[in-house]
Amino acid sequence: MNFVKSELLYQRAIKILPGGVNSPVRAFKSVGGTPIFIQKGHGSKIYDVDGNEFVDYIGSWGPHLFGHNPSFIKDALLEAVQNGTSFGTPTELEIKVAELVKELVPSIELIRFVNSGTEATMSAIRVARGFTKRNKIIKFEGCYHGHADFFLIKAGSGALTFGIPTSPGVTEGIAKDTLVADFNKIDSVKNLIQKNKNDIAAIIIEPIAGNMGVVPAEKTFLQELRQICDEEKIVLIFDEVMTGFRVAKGGAQEIYNIQPDLTTFGKIIGGGLPVGAYGGKKEIMSLVSPSGPIYQAGTLSGNPLAMAAGYAALNYIKTHPEIYDDLENKSQYLESGMINNLRMFNKKFRINRVGSMITLFFTEDEVKTYNDAIKSNTNLFSKYFQNMLKRGIYLPPAQFEAFFISTAHSFEDFEKTLNAQRETFKIIFE
Numbered sequence: 001m002n003f004v005k006s007e008l009l010y011q012r013a014i015k016i017l018p019g020g021v022n023s024p025v026r027a028f029k030s031v032g033g034t035p036i037f038i039q040k041g042h043g044s045k046i047y048d049v050d051g052n053e054f055v056d057y058i059g060s061w062g063p064h065l066f067g068h069n070p071s072f073i074k075d076a077l078l079e080a081v082q083n084g085t086s087f088g089t090p091t092e093l094e095i096k097v098a099e100l101v102k103e104l105v106p107s108i109e110l111i112r113f114v115n116s117g118t119e120a121t122m123s124a125i126r127v128a129r130g131f132t133k134r135n136k137i138i139k140f141e142g143c144y145h146g147h148a149d150f151f152l153i154k155a156g157s158g159a160l161t162f163g164i165p166t167s168p169g170v171t172e173g174i175a176k177d178t179l180v181a182d183f184n185k186i187d188s189v190k191n192l193i194q195k196n197k198n199d200i201a202a203i204i205i206e207p208i209a210g211n212m213g214v215v216p217a218e219k220t221f222l223q224e225l226r227q228i229c230d231e232e233k234i235v236l237i238f239d240e241v242m243t244g245f246r247v248a249k250g251g252a253q254e255i256y257n258i259q260p261d262l263t264t265f266g267k268i269i270g271g272g273l274p275v276g277a278y279g280g281k282k283e284i285m286s287l288v289s290p291s292g293p294i295y296q297a298g299t300l301s302g303n304p305l306a307m308a309a310g311y312a313a314l315n316y317i318k319t320h321p322e323i324y325d326d327l328e329n330k331s332q333y334l335e336s337g338m339i340n341n342l343r344m345f346n347k348k349f350r351i352n353r354v355g356s357m358i359t360l361f362f363t364e365d366e367v368k369t370y371n372d373a374i375k376s377n378t379n380l381f382s383k384y385f386q387n388m389l390k391r392g393i394y395l396p397p398a399q400f401e402a403f404f405i406s407t408a409h410s411f412e413d414f415e416k417t418l419n420a421q422r423e424t425f426k427i428i429f430e
């Protein structure tokens with residue numbers, strides 16, 4: 001396998017795009033090497049500019065529940081484009097997608113479409129603040145909610161201090177309103193609430209975290225969060241940008257049987273086009289402009305091409321509920337194969353999986369929190385990644401990511417993956 005054309009394109013790209021990319025993780029910084037330029041995708045496979053074929057486990061970081069370029073989404077797009085690409089006026093399709101979301105996710109009474117997951121979470125926080133007339137928010141270490149200023153905060157020395165910005169450009173003024181608790185540790189939440197009585201507008205969480213690798217919340221933890229939010233009149237936001245329509249048709253909230261006040265969506269909801277959405281209780285969402293005073297707008301929001309792709313995706317989910325059993329069976333098969341491979345090499349590394357979201361952590365300890373996750377041996381992961389890539393298996397280029405299985409993945413893909421994994425293990429565990 002050679003990457004001559006990719007390397008040439010990368011040399012051109014770094015002269016004009018920061019780091020050669022439009023989103024940091026694509027640059028392979030944490031695993032080394034230079035990024036591969038992809039030309040096309042079909043089903044479970046992607047093909048690069050040098051003609052190499054890969055079994056893809058990134059799935060564009062989540063949207064491709066059905067693999068690359070499924071015909072029902074392609075056809076919907078081709079039909080929609082005949083009528084024009086954007087009007088900046090209401091269209092019927094926006095209502096149809098909204099009604100579908102509500103049908104699949106019953107906690108949604110009103111919904112607003114935006115253009116990315118980041119826009120969804122940042123708007124949901126504004127609405128929670130406007131609704132509660134409070135300023136502070138609680139997030140969890142290791143959870144990612146997009147790149148809005150007030151999410152780029154980590155706990156300082158001990159989670160009880162004010163937040164410290166993790167990115168230059170985020171002001172201390174903004175950082176002080178973001179409090180960071182420990183995932184799956186209810187006491188850390190209780191402490192923050194006690195110290196900030198009546199000041200907390202919202203708690204936002206990935207109910208199944210996917211951005212520190214896959215780390216599901218414990219059910220009792222989420223139940224307690226729900227109860228605390230009710231008692232303290234805090235808006236509970238489930239960030240289901242990754243889990244929405246992936247782990248179940250109704251997302252993580254269906255699996256846990258817990259209704260948040262607001263939910264954010266992205267990824268699958270756009271069928272591969274840039275879409276995000278936030279929605280939930282009517283009492284809260286009716287404050288959004290123009291029905292209420294909380295401003296939020298978007299020139300291309302509800303864009304007809306994006307809505308056409310989103311409708312095709314969600315309608316497929318509605319009419320094919322069996323896909324979740326299929327995804328579970330396939331993912332389980334791959335997981336057991338990976339467990340066998342690890343056993344063959346006498347390694348007890350952890351695999352966390354919820355449905356079609358999986359992470360192999362290069363640590364032998366249980367992973368239930370961010371601090372557990374970062375015990376992983378990232379050097380070993382980098383070698384693993386590079387060796388898998390050379391064997392035609394495209395994993396997310398970072399330890400702390402979920403990899404995704406789609407309905408398009410086949411048992412043949414898994415056999416190829418497991419073979420590559422055995423060869424890779426032989427090299428990296430020698």
Ligand SMILES: *Cc1c(COP(=O)(O)O)cnc(C)c1O
Nearest residue numbers: 116117118144145146241242266
């Ligand atoms: C991907 C992701 C986001 C950000 O979505 P973008 O579309 O990349 O802005 C927010 N929250 C979660 C949980 C995500 O996985």
